[in-house]
Amino acid sequence: MLRQYELVERVKGYDPDADEALLNRAYVYTVQKHGTQKRASGDPYFSHPVEVAGLITDLKLDQDTVITALLHDTVEDTLATIDDVEANFGPDVARLVDGVTKLSKIEQLTDDERAAENLRKFLLAMSEDIRVLLVKLADRLHNMRTLHFIRSPEKRKRIARETMDIYAPLAERVGMYEYMREMQLLAFEQLEPEAYATITGRLEQIRSSGEGQVDAIALKIKQALAEAGIRVELSGREKHPYSIWRKMAERHVSFEQISDIMAFRIITENVEDCYRVLGVLHQVWQFVPGRFKDYISTPKTNGYRSLHTTLIYENSMRVEVQIRTREMHRRNEFGLAAHWAYKQDDRPDGQVGWLRDLIEIVDASHDPEELLEHTRLAIYSDRIFAFTPKGALFQLPKGSTPVDFAFAVHTDLGAQTVGAKINGRHMPLRTELHNGDVVEIIKGKNTEPQLSWLSFVVTGKARASIRRAVRAKEREEVASIGRKMFDDIAGRVPAKIGRKAIKAAVERLELDDEDDLMLAIGSAKLSDREVMEALVPGCTADLPELPAQERAISIKGLTPGMGFVLADCCHPVPGDRIVGLKKPGVGVEVHAINCLELANGIDNDWVDLSWGERSQGAVGRLRVVLYHRTGTLAEMATIFAQNRANVINLELTQRDDPFHTYDVDLEVSDLAHLTRIVSALRASEAVAQAERI
Known part of the structure; x- marks a missing residue:
């Protein structure tokens, strides 16, 4: 564990203007607050925040972030409060600590609900200040390093799965590849212990027997580049065990069938040398078509820049090579943290534009499963590049369609989409996009997202936006029926109903507003008697009680x-x-x-x-197919009201433009009553089909 003076010296080493007294006070504060608390390893609890602060100093982040790391568990696990933190260390540190603080476990919620709520608050907090994410990632990395001390296998696996699903992808999205690789390796060890042992054991055998030829291949590459007059730094290694395992799973092959388990990294002095190195390598060795990627001219969303190629070495051995400058390498390994540390006056908002998409997903998600699904889609997928006709570049997950592209450009554009041109040709909206496609979105007036789009869109942002629009439309349609039914109910009370009476009824029923009242009536959450009594208290006293x-x-x-x-x-x-x-x-x-x-x-x-x-009072069920036109729902509601049928339940079951299908439960007196209603529906211009089910 870092001692107090060692931590302060680290910060002063890269930030001579740091407030030494404040750093000392934060160190003492966390030691005092955590007191005699112990970790699963038996170490004092305060060793954890101190080690997290050490990780933050490795990233050379500002003193507020270091202090946040020291204090990040005090509010959660001690008697300290956010007000205490603000009084001692200022509002900025208090805000950061509040964002990073681990949320209390809500035992009565399901795992998905708890994970979703934690994720929701976390995303909102880090959208306000990305340093919240950087501290959280350091916190999770240190927890993963000490995960083996936790006795419960179930708890270790739960934490490892959360790390693999959320935190490692988030580290990748902000370009912190060192963190991502170590998190994946530690999580992989817990989730797939047999596979982990097999692959690491096989890699050790290769290293000890010399089969890997890492040094020999590195020497050959250096010689080829030296003959071309290019000075570089070169390092070689076996690939990450989790990366090998994932490739084995995807290709359904054994370890022995994986031909590219070695990777080399070449560091050059400038961008020009990167391309010179690439040219030399492709002249000396054959490269594998389809495996070359130029992330220098077209960086990843997280700012990652490098050239990637795969060479065919002797005996058909495949070797992956990454080529980058020293500056690119520093930023690639520590991503957003490196940018923050060295350019605090020019903070990299452009690199985290994907955060805005995540926040839209948070707002649009209807339930925990949706939120987790959409967020994982947004942070954890391979990418392709597509362009607008004006040349603007957008990165999307593989499998994306023009609808995904439209929502990526702007939510409003996605909602107004009616067609698309790909590379100048009209193509169906479900067409899968490929690297380099130029996509032109065709907008329509008075259009809205279609439920059927959910069968082919892949981005979290598109799925969340479509579901939000569909739910809003359904609410509007149900409320429209409710308003028609309300008019019938209001006609049965012994008074003229105006705005004042409706407002009073809303308050008596403990609803938010008039729209909520109409929605409750349309969805059969309120009976006619309840609405009448709310409008004119006492008016139902002389009415016969409707029996169960x-x-x-x-x-x-x-x-x-x-x-x-x-x-x-x-x-x-x-x-x-x-x-x-x-x-x-x-x-x-x-x-x-x-x-x-x-x-x-x-x-x-x-x-x-x-x-x-x-x-009397039995419930019959009808299936009614309406033409999707203005007023058709209201006409159906009118038919029910004219025939004195009480709507018990209404559900939109299918959208297949220009038709909308509803299942309706009606309270009727007998079969003749139900038959009259079906006949009236079939005679209506608004109804395409009506039948009893």
Whole structure:
């Protein structure tokens, strides 16, 4: 563990103006606050924040970030508060500590919900100051280095999986490849211990036996470059064990079939020498087509720059070579951290534009699974490059389509997309884009994202935006039905209903606004009686109480006292021929005689049933296909209201322009009542098809 004076000397070594007294105070503060707390390793707990601060000094970050690293666990794990931190170290440090602070574990939530909520708050915090991410990555790296001390295998695997799924990809996205590789290696050891042991053992054998020929190949490359008059630094190594394992899994091959397990890095003095080196290598050795990438002229989103090529060495051995300048190498290994440390007056907002996409995803995600899915899509995928007609470059995941491209350019452009040209030719929106494609998006007026796009878009931003738009449209359609139903309800109360009465009703029902009221009515969350009572309190006192379904409907043929339920599969209504199935714990389940589910009840006791005299309030289900035009939903709602049918549930089940399909549960008096409604629907210009299901 770093001692106090060693940490201060490190910071003063690259920042002579750093406040030595403040750094000393932060070191003492974390030691005092964590006191006698111990880590799983048995070490004092404060050794962890001190080591994290040491990692931050390796990145040569400013003193506020170093102090944040020292204090990042004090609010979570001690009696210290954010106010204490602000009083002692200032508002900037307090804000950073608040962003990095580990969130309390919410035990009652599922793993996905907890992970999603942690990720949501973390993304929002780091979008305000990227140093939050840098400290968090250093925190996670040190935790992974000490992960083996945790006794519970399940906990080790959970932390390793979270690291592999979220933190290693985030490190890659900000260009911190050293962090990414070490996190992946440590997580790989926990998640796939047998594969890890096999691959590392095989690599050790290669090193000890000299099979790898790393030194021999390096010497040959140096000689070829020296003869061309190019001075370079060269290093060689076996590839990362996790990288080898992933390649084995993707190609379905054994270790012995992996031909490119060696990689070499060439450091040059300037960009011109990078291309000279490339030319020499391609003259001396054959290169593998399709494996050359120029990230110098076209850097990755995270700012990574280098030339990549794969050479065919003796005996068909494949060797990967990376060529870059010294400055590129420094930034490639430590990415955004290196940029921050050396150019604090020119902070790299352009390199983290993808953060804006993540924040849009956070805002649009409807549930934890969506958030995790979309975020992983946004931070963890191979990339392709595509251009606008004016030459603007956009990086997208492999498999992206013109719709993904449109949303990458701007959310509004994605929403207005009706067509696309790829390299000047009209192409379907589901067409997969390739490197170098020029994509022109064709916009339309009064258009909106289509639900069917979800079957082919791949970016998290596109999926989140489409789902948000579809949900908004569904809310609008349900609220439209609710407003029509409200007019019918309001006509039944003994008073004229104005804005004041509606506002009062909203307050009585504890809703947010009038739109929420209409949505609740349209989605059958409020009964007619509840709405009437909210509009004019006391107006329903003289109305007969609507009995529950069990009391409103009587069935003949049941043993006295025997309970029954109407089956959800066929929704029988008075007038249907019915039969009962005796089921343990349920009583008798009542089905229409033509219900297909009856075949599954062949082993149950059957009961011959008929409807009693008191039989009203049964629920029938209809499937209605509407033309997707303005006013069609309102016309369907009018038909229900005119026929005195109460909507119990309404669900949009399919969008297939120009048609929208709805399943509607209606409270009706009998089969004749339901049949009249179906006939009225079929006669309507708004309805393409209506049937009972």
